[in-house]
Amino acid sequence: xxxxxxxxxxxxxxxxxxxxxxxxxxxxxxxxxxxxxxxxxxxxxxxxxxxxxxxxxxxxxxxxxxxxxxxxxxxxxxxxxxxxxxxxxxxxxxxxxxxxxxxxxxxxxxxxxxxxxxxxxxxxxxxxxxxxxxxxxxxxxxxxxxxxxxxxxxxxxxxxxxxxxxxxxxxxxxxxxxxxxxxxxxxxxxxxxxxxxxxxxxxxxxxxxxxxxxxxxxxxxxxxxxxxxxxxxxxxxxxxxxxxxxxxxxxxxxxxxxxxxxxxxxxxxxxxxxxxxxxxxxxxxxxxxxxxxxxxxxxxxxxxxxxxxxxxxxxxxxxxxxxx
Ligand code: F6P
Numbered sequence: 001x002x003x004x005x006x007x008x009x010x011x012x013x014x015x016x017x018x019x020x021x022x023x024x025x026x027x028x029x030x031x032x033x034x035x036x037x038x039x040x041x042x043x044x045x046x047x048x049x050x051x052x053x054x055x056x057x058x059x060x061x062x063x064x065x066x067x068x069x070x071x072x073x074x075x076x077x078x079x080x081x082x083x084x085x086x087x088x089x090x091x092x093x094x095x096x097x098x099x100x101x102x103x104x105x106x107x108x109x110x111x112x113x114x115x116x117x118x119x120x121x122x123x124x125x126x127x128x129x130x131x132x133x134x135x136x137x138x139x140x141x142x143x144x145x146x147x148x149x150x151x152x153x154x155x156x157x158x159x160x161x162x163x164x165x166x167x168x169x170x171x172x173x174x175x176x177x178x179x180x181x182x183x184x185x186x187x188x189x190x191x192x193x194x195x196x197x198x199x200x201x202x203x204x205x206x207x208x209x210x211x212x213x214x215x216x217x218x219x220x221x222x223x224x225x226x227x228x229x230x231x232x233x234x235x236x237x238x239x240x241x242x243x244x245x246x247x248x249x250x251x252x253x254x255x256x257x258x259x260x261x262x263x264x265x266x267x268x269x270x271x272x273x274x275x276x277x278x279x280x281x282x283x284x285x286x287x288x289x290x291x292x293x294x295x296x297x298x299x300x301x302x303x304x305x306x307x308x309x310x311x312x313x314x315x316x317x318x319x320x321x322x323x324x
Contacts, residue, residue, distance in 0.1 A: 004032055018138075025054060047088045047091070064257075064260055099123070106305050125269075150167070168222075190316065191222065200240070286300065
């Protein structure tokens, strides 16, 4: 293996830059050339490919986003798109591809491997933490901390005005950010689609809290919750309690995707980046690199995509016990 390429695809996540840096510097250490591909699979199809040096990744470890840019690419989900991408790889003499992203990124990569035999290494980069084969994904810790800072601030004003706040956090159809930020933020309730609470349960818990002299409450709602967004949930609660509670809704949105990566994410990204590179050099392909119980592991891409990583019930139980 003489020359590899790296791209970021799908939603960005804080720590992706630290990971790119680790791949590039690791490759140069092992005497391998690295090509950067801009704008994900779309950039690969168009040949938006450039040579990376140690200097290309200087001063990026602390930056959120991705210097390679990212995008969703429906064209790569077609055989014709992947054929064009393969031709670009051949034209640039690229022997293997490292992709940083989530489920959709790996799905495309897997087709690419199966059709053209291109050696692939996946690195889990998504704030959602919804990938099997790693305890944590790059960007998740930073996103939880960003959500937490907002929750703490909302708690101040919720307390002053004796209000109920429903705070919607990201996670697509995964409740990881909601549960962790809810525990850390001392939320009264956490609503996730994996373990939905009925409106009645929410109302009952709120009333019980207020009967025990709570004057404000924080409910964290994962955006993928089956009943819809926090705003919809707030409307449903209002219908059952009339004007009894003064309620507000805040959706944190994309603020959770940006910002300086936490120390944890930078270290995770560095370990996964070097682990990905060295795995490839050892001939480990068609896998996603991850860290489980502090050990580097490689999981077949198919398994990483298909298997779920359920949220531990003990975490939800803890929210209930500790928020009384
Ligand atoms: O997958 C990361 C994520 O931020 C999800 O939490 C969210 O549902 C989604 O991406 C939003 O995607 P977009 O930025 O394309 O609207």
